[in-house]
Amino acid sequence: MSVLDTLVAGAQEDRQQRESVLSFAQLQRQVNALTTTPRNAYQWLKSDQSVPIIAEIKRASPSKGFLSAIEDPAALATQYASGGASAISVLTESRVFLGSFDDLDAVRAAVDIPVLNKDFITTPYQILEARLHGADLVLLIVAALDDKQLRELLDFTHQYGMYALVETHSQEEIDRAVRAGAKIIGINARNLTNLDVDTNTVRALLEHIPQDVVKVAESGVFGAVELEAYARAGADAVLVGEGVATAEQPELAVQRLVQAGNKVKLSQARPLSTHEGPYFGPYGGRMVPEALIGALDELERVYKEAKQDPDFMQELHELNRRYVGRPSQLTEAPRFAERISERVGGNIRVFLKREDLNHTGAHKINNALGQALLVKRMGKTRVIAETGAGQHGVATATVCALLGLKCRIYMGQIDARRQALNVARMRLLGAEVVEVTQGTRILKDAINEALRDWVTNVADTHYLLGTVAGPHPFPSMVRDFQKIIGEEACKQLHEYGVDHPDGVVACVGGGSNAIGVMNAFLDDTRVHLYGYEAGGYGPEDGRHAIRLTPGTGQVGTFQGAWSYLLENEEGQTLDTYSISAGLDYASVGPEHAWLHDIGRVNYDYATDTEAMQAFKDLCETEGIIPAIESSHALAGATKAAQDLLQQGIENPVLLVNVSGRGDKDVATAGKWFGYLTDEQSAALEANGAHGNATA
Amino acid sequence: MQNAHTTPALAAGTQPKGFAHTPSATAEALEHRAAQNQPAFIGYMPYGFPSAQTSIDALRVMVQHGVDIVEIGLPYSDPVMDGPVIQRAALSAIEAGERIRCVFDAVEAVAAAGAVPLVMSYWNLIFHYGVNAFARDFAAAGGKGLITPDLIPEEAGAWFEASERFGLDRIFLVSPDSTDQRLQAVSQASRGFVYAASRMGVTGERTTLSSSPQQLVERTRKAGADHVCVGIGVSTPEQGATVGAYADGVIVGSALVHTMLNAIGGDTQQVNACLDALGAKTAQLAEGIHHARKA
Numbered sequence: 001m002s003v004l005d006t007l008v009a010g011a012q013e014d015r016q017q018r019e020s021v022l023s024f025a026q027l028q029r030q031v032n033a034l035t036t037t038p039r040n041a042y043q044w045l046k047s048d049q050s051v052p053i054i055a056e057i058k059r060a061s062p063s064k065g066f067l068s069a070i071e072d073p074a075a076l077a078t079q080y081a082s083g084g085a086s087a088i089s090v091l092t093e094s095r096v097f098l099g100s101f102d103d104l105d106a107v108r109a110a111v112d113i114p115v116l117n118k119d120f121i122t123t124p125y126q127i128l129e130a131r132l133h134g135a136d137l138v139l140l141i142v143a144a145l146d147d148k149q150l151r152e153l154l155d156f157t158h159q160y161g162m163y164a165l166v167e168t169h170s171q172e173e174i175d176r177a178v179r180a181g182a183k184i185i186g187i188n189a190r191n192l193t194n195l196d197v198d199t200n201t202v203r204a205l206l207e208h209i210p211q212d213v214v215k216v217a218e219s220g221v222f223g224a225v226e227l228e229a230y231a232r233a234g235a236d237a238v239l240v241g242e243g244v245a246t247a248e249q250p251e252l253a254v255q256r257l258v259q260a261g262n263k264v265k266l267s268q269a270r271p272l273s274t275h276e277g278p279y280f281g282p283y284g285g286r287m288v289p290e291a292l293i294g295a296l297d298e299l300e301r302v303y304k305e306a307k308q309d310p311d312f313m314q315e316l317h318e319l320n321r322r323y324v325g326r327p328s329q330l331t332e333a334p335r336f337a338e339r340i341s342e343r344v345g346g347n348i349r350v351f352l353k354r355e356d357l358n359h360t361g362a363h364k365i366n367n368a369l370g371q372a373l374l375v376k377r378m379g380k381t382r383v384i385a386e387t388g389a390g391q392h393g394v395a396t397a398t399v400c401a402l403l404g405l406k407c408r409i410y411m412g413q414i415d416a417r418r419q420a421l422n423v424a425r426m427r428l429l430g431a432e433v434v435e436v437t438q439g440t441r442i443l444k445d446a447i448n449e450a451l452r453d454w455v456t457n458v459a460d461t462h463y464l465l466g467t468v469a470g471p472h473p474f475p476s477m478v479r480d481f482q483k484i485i486g487e488e489a490c491k492q493l494h495e496y497g498v499d500h501p502d503g504v505v506a507c508v509g510g511g512s513n514a515i516g517v518m519n520a521f522l523d524d525t526r527v528h529l530y531g532y533e534a535g536g537y538g539p540e541d542g543r544h545a546i547r548l549t550p551g552t553g554q555v556g557t558f559q560g561a562w563s564y565l566l567e568n569e570e571g572q573t574l575d576t577y578s579i580s581a582g583l584d585y586a587s588v589g590p591e592h593a594w595l596h597d598i599g600r601v602n603y604d605y606a607t608d609t610e611a612m613q614a615f616k617d618l619c620e621t622e623g624i625i626p627a628i629e630s631s632h633a634l635a636g637a638t639k640a641a642q643d644l645l646q647q648g649i650e651n652p653v654l655l656v657n658v659s660g661r662g663d664k665d666v667a668t669a670g671k672w673f674g675y676l677t678d679e680q681s682a683a684l685e686a687n688g689a690h691g692n693a694t695a
Numbered sequence: 696m697q698n699a700h701t702t703p704a705l706a707a708g709t710q711p712k713g714f715a716h717t718p719s720a721t722a723e724a725l726e727h728r729a730a731q732n733q734p735a736f737i738g739y740m741p742y743g744f745p746s747a748q749t750s751i752d753a754l755r756v757m758v759q760h761g762v763d764i765v766e767i768g769l770p771y772s773d774p775v776m777d778g779p780v781i782q783r784a785a786l787s788a789i790e791a792g793e794r795i796r797c798v799f800d801a802v803e804a805v806a807a808a809g810a811v812p813l814v815m816s817y818w819n820l821i822f823h824y825g826v827n828a829f830a831r832d833f834a835a836a837g838g839k840g841l842i843t844p845d846l847i848p849e850e851a852g853a854w855f856e857a858s859e860r861f862g863l864d865r866i867f868l869v870s871p872d873s874t875d876q877r878l879q880a881v882s883q884a885s886r887g888f889v890y891a892a893s894r895m896g897v898t899g900e901r902t903t904l905s906s907s908p909q910q911l912v913e914r915t916r917k918a919g920a921d922h923v924c925v926g927i928g929v930s931t932p933e934q935g936a937t938v939g940a941y942a943d944g945v946i947v948g949s950a951l952v953h954t955m956l957n958a959i960g961g962d963t964q965q966v967n968a969c970l971d972a973l974g975a976k977t978a979q980l981a982e983g984i985h986h987a988r989k990a
Contacts, residue, residue: 064713223859224852225826246714247859252883260852285850287818289776291870291895293847293877438782444773451775456896458872557819557845559773570795571823572772 003062004120008144010095011120019125027128031160038136041114041163042183044086045214045237051227051261052086054116054165054216055254056241057107059091059098066098068246073103074110076250083254087114087137089239092130101133108134116165120144124156131160137184140164142173151180158183165216165239171205178209185209186218186239199233206234223253224260231264232282272522272600273483278472281597283590286471287557288451295458300473302378307480316373323402324365326484329354330492335621337654340638346645349653350637351496353489353517355660356626362660363485363513364395364466370481372399375462382406382461386450388415388443388509389581389629390422391660392466397431407431410450412442415581422664440575443585447559467510468589471560475590482516489655490520501655503640505530507632508603509545509583511592513659522600528644531592532636534578535605543577547588548596548603558587564596579608579668580628582660602643606635612672614638615662627660628668634658715862720839721887722864724763724811725922725943728985734939736761736984737924738977739815739948741768742801743793744784745959749966751804753955756974758808761981764944765805766842769798769816776844778899780949780956787959795824799836806837813866813887815842818850830857840864840887848884858886866890869915871907878918888922888943889915893929900930900949909941932983939987947980 001009019027045052057073060066070076077088090107091099099118108115117135119126122144130138140153150166157164158181166182168174177185187205206215214237217230222243230238240257247253267279277284286296306312320326330351337350355363368385375383383405387393393409400407409426413435416423426433439445447470454463468475468482486504493501504521506514508531521527536544539552545566547553553564558573565587566574578584595601606614614634618626626634637656644652662669667684670676676684728735738757742750754765770785770793777785798814805812814833821829821841833841840863846854848867858865864887869878871894882889893908894901912923925938926946939945954976958969 067713223856225856228852242713246716248714248716256852256855259849286847287845287850288847289845289870290847290868290873290877290881291892294872294874438779439772439786448773448775452778452897455776458895554823556822559775565819567819567823571820572789 004141004144007062007093007096008120008122011093011126012122014094015123015126018129024125024128027125027132031128031131034131036134038131038161039114041087041116041137042214044114045184045216047236049262049265050258051231051235051264052237053084053254053257053261054087054089054237054239055080055083055085055244055250056089056118056239057091057099057103058241058245060096061241062096064242067242070245074106076245077107077110079251080244080254081111081113083251084258085113085254086237087116089116089118089241090135092117092119101129104130104133104135121153122149124153127153127157127160127162131162135162137163137165139167141167142177143169147176147180150176154180154182167218171208174205174209178213182213184214184216186216187235188219199229202230202233202235224256227257227260228264228282231261272595273519275591277476280475280591281594282555283562283593284472284475285562285590286560287562288471288560289455291455292458292471295454296471296473298378299374299462299477302374303473303477306374306377312373312377316370319369319373320366320484324359324369325357327488327492328357328485330489330496331622331624332496333618333622336618336634339617339621340641343638344642344645346641347651348641349651351489351493351498351501351653351655352622352624353485353655353657355485355513356624356630356658357661360391360395360398361663362391362395362627363482363516363657364392364660365398366484366516367466367478367481367512368392368395368399368464371462371464371477372396372403372405375405375464376403378462380460380462382408382457383464384408384410384450384453384461385464385466386410386443386446387422387466388412388446388584389664390415390419390426391582391627391664393426393431393433394422394429396464396466397426397429400431401429408453409433410436410446410453412436412440412446414441415443415446419581419664442575443581444559444573451559467512468515468591469510469559469561469563469587475561478512479515479519479591482512483519485513485516485657486518486520489517493655498653500524500526502526502644502649502652503528503530503654504657505532505633505636505640505654506657507531507583507629507636507659508533508588508592509585509629511589513657515589515591517655517657518601528640528647529595529601530636530640530643531601531603532632532639533588533603533605534580534583534632535607535610536577536579538607539605544605545576545578545584545586546605547586548592549605553588555593561587561590563587563590563593579611580632582627582629583632604636604639606632606639610635612669615665615669616673624658625662625666626658627662628665630657630659631662714859717862719864719887720811721764721813721866722922725888725924728763729943732988733985734942734987735763735924735944736935736981737764737766737926737944737946738762738951738980739766739768739946740951740955741770741781741784741788742798743770743788743791744952745787745955745961745966746791747793747797747800749958749970750788751801752970753973754801754805755808756970757951757977758805758810760974760977761985762810762977764811764813766813766815766946766948767798767801767805769795769814769820771817771820774817776897778897778949780900780952781898783956784952795820796832799832799838802833802836802838811839812837813840813842813864814838815844818843818846821854826853827857827860830861830863834861834863838863840866842866842890844868848880851884855884868892869911870895871911873911875914875918878915878920882915882918882920885920888924889920890946891915891923891925891942892927893925893938894927896927898927898948900953901928904928904934904937908938912942932979935980935984936987939984945984945987950980951976
């Protein structure tokens with residue numbers, strides 16, 4: 001006899017005992033005389049905003065034995081309810097689970113949320129008993145019932161205004177439950193070898209259940225980890241036993257589960273274009289010292305207010321127009337497109353979004369300006385920022401000069417030497433430039449040092465982060481300041497008579513120019529989105545900054561957010577490499593990590609060689625010298641065109657974001673293409689003018 | 696019912712571990728000192744610095760000279776809460792080939808020496824090792840809790856779960872500008888003690904301490920914390936005595952690490968000299984801290 005058979009047989013013996021005292025007819029009369037109606041458990045367990053918790057009063061189980069005495073089930077139920085539980089599960093089986101109808105009565109009297117009666121129910125008599133004792137929901141175990149029994153018991157339950165939690169543990173049982181008309185299905189699908197929640201198995205099982213059925217994960221939920229795994233795999237609600245019944249503070253334990261569920265729901269909110277942090281799917285968050293929480297809260301609050309303030313938006317708009325030079329042009333690039341068309345054998349149209357024409361020569365100013373206005377609004381007087389290639393540092397120094405803010409830029413010593421001209425530029429603009437000699441002396445070390453400064457001087461200092469990475473609210477806020485790129489492009493394409501682009505292409509370092517150009521198109525499924533990371537010498541070589549291609553980045557937390565990052569087998573951050581300092585970063589913005597996982601954006605990479613070829617192509621065909629960062633997008637345009645043709649899209653139209661101009665890269669490119677004599681190159685090298693000279 | 700279908704695997708006792716329900720070892724150590732009207736001395740040293748073996752020797756020296764609770768640092772490539780001294784120590788440990796799985800040797804050594812072993816780690820290292828796996832291996836080695844400088848309670852779902860399973864302490868931080876609401880949230884989430892940063896900023900020695908830590912300790916207690924220890928910037932016996940007068944424990948890091956910096960790349964003689972200096976420094980600090988409340 002299986003454990004289940006034994007439990008069912010025991011339950012039937014007990015039921016017969018009770019029925020000999022109170023007949024079915026008598027019981028039915030008592031139930032019919034009830035003046036109360038059951039609570040609608042279905043509505044309590046189906047929610048768009050949360051993952052409802054069914055918290056269980058559980059003293060023991062066959063597999064774990066005795067768990068907890070629970071002398072006062074009503075008190076425990078009350079704690080569950082105040083922790084935010086949506087339903088309470090009460091075991092009435094007495095032989096193994098040590099439950100009773102007294103427990104059910106006590107819990108029913110104590111709480112005003114749905115109560116589930118868990119027992120080994122195989123007869124209508126037990127369903128009436130549950131109802132008499134105030135249950136709103138009963139358990140039916142598919143494995144203990146044949147199809148006819150299941151359907152009859154389900155109908156009987158519904159007839160009395162209750163719902164049944166129909167427990168299954170295989171695809172076959174799920175199909176039986178659905179056929180029988182179950183409205184709430186419980187899944188007991190733990191990996192029995194290691195007892196982990198296998199999200200792929202669960203997802204596969206849940207996929208076939210109709211949308212209107214509530215899916216309850218029933219097994220192995222102990223805490224936030226399993227809850228999140230189940231919820232991301234598609235469970236609507238979870239049932240928790242031991243994890244709450246044996247907790248030192250049951251109310252707090254339930255509260256943590258509720259919060260974890262809310263977090264999952266929020267993190268998946270649509271539409272994509274207006275999705276707000278802190279979470280983008282499982283990524284983002286605030287992985288920072290507690291000392292920064294006050295400043296991040298303040299920034300979030302002030303930014304929210306500013307967004308609603310017409311005066312603030314007007315000031316930003318005016319400065320964008322009169323100072324930055326927005327809107328930036330959208331230029332069709334027919335001769336460049338011809339080169340791509342020749343390579344891929346199709347008829348490609350290319351439009352370039354000219355962020356290179358902005359004041360300071362890149363998209364970085366969009367964000368720097370927005371945040372600097374917020375600094376004034378917050379009443380802070382000092383701005384710090386990190387910079388890799390110097391573009392964001394120059395943009396920040398520029399807006400600080402414009403608005404009269406004290407400015408300090410952190411730059412890794414290696415970057416500062418290879419971008420000596422930008423260092424001079426920032427100093428001309430009145431900024432203090434600090435060369436960071438800690439760590440590996442590149443962008444990530446500059447960010448570390450900026451974070452240390454911020455932790456120390458947070459009262460009067462704002463950290464003007466340059467990309468859609470870092471802790472919340474930076475990824476959402478920087479996106480908002482950059483999304484103007486795509487919004488303008490969308491309108492400008494209409495002026496060309498193009499309804500929508502087939503592909504949008506951008507380079508991805510931290511990812512702010514890519515998010516900026518893509519945001520307006522995220523919810524338009526006709527538009528294919530392509531992001532190109534810095535391939536360096538290629539993934540096999542190891543010298544690259546590719547985070548999103550399989551075998552490169554791993555999920556982890558870095559500099560304030562959960563995302564993909566390049567790390568070694570110990571979890572230590574790896575050194576990155578790219579010919580373009582602006583893409584040379586170990587992690588990537590959390591929104592990109594999410595867009596990668598949900599398949600909305602195709603991420604690939606362009607190597608140094610490919611990027612430099614595209615750099616030259618654009619110079620020669622259109623008379624535009626792009627930044628080497630942007631040249632990764634231009635190189636990607638060929639790959640994107642190929643992909644679109646393969647998908648059967650004829651005469652594809654590409655929108656490519658030229659995120660910055662290449663003046664800063666002339667020494668690097670001149671050396672790369674041999675346009676400088678060895679002597680000239682050596683002289684420039686001595687001045688640190690070569691972008692790729694890692695002195 | 697979820698446990699009705701008992702399989703051989705389940706019957707063989709492979710059910711996941713439930714709540715440990717063990718009392719907080721860190722709190723007990725603090726209470727033990729408190730019973731003698733003394734604050735506890737909590738000392739920090741990164742594991743693997745300047746080498747695996749020397750770091751274990753250093754931890755032992757610290758315990759022998761009066762450290763009650765040891766904060767074993769896990770060296771990380773990007774330590775945003777640490778100042779130059781600890782950064783340098785961490786970098787040298789990584790360069791010397793420090794391995795996280797070997798930190799449990801240090802945990803065992805501290806436990807064997809009679810102090811409470813805690814680990815201080817940036818979260819990516821623990822996440823990468825596996826939160827549950829780390830908790831399991833750490834607890835098995837005699838570890839008692841984690842200090843997590845870049846993990847706030849809202850992000851700590853997996854850590855709550857693992858720490859409850861293995862009975863480990865969760866030590867979160869508060870800082871002088873934390874709001875009362877934050878202090879409450881952190882106090883409620885912490886187990887063992889709350890780590891109060893003496894000032895805004897990163898770790899490192901300071902010649903003077905402001906008066907704000909005392910206020911922070913009082914506010915944190917009012918917010919519900921049973922025990923509050925103060926760290927960051929405490930580097931002399933006098934400072935230890937001042938802080939120890941009102942805090943449950945005094946945390947010293949950079950001042951101890953400083954004594955070992957000359958051991959980087961040094962010969963045996965140099966290393967021994969550093970260990971002697973560490974012992975002497977620890978003893979002075981212990982004298983100051985443990986006698987903080989005897990006027």
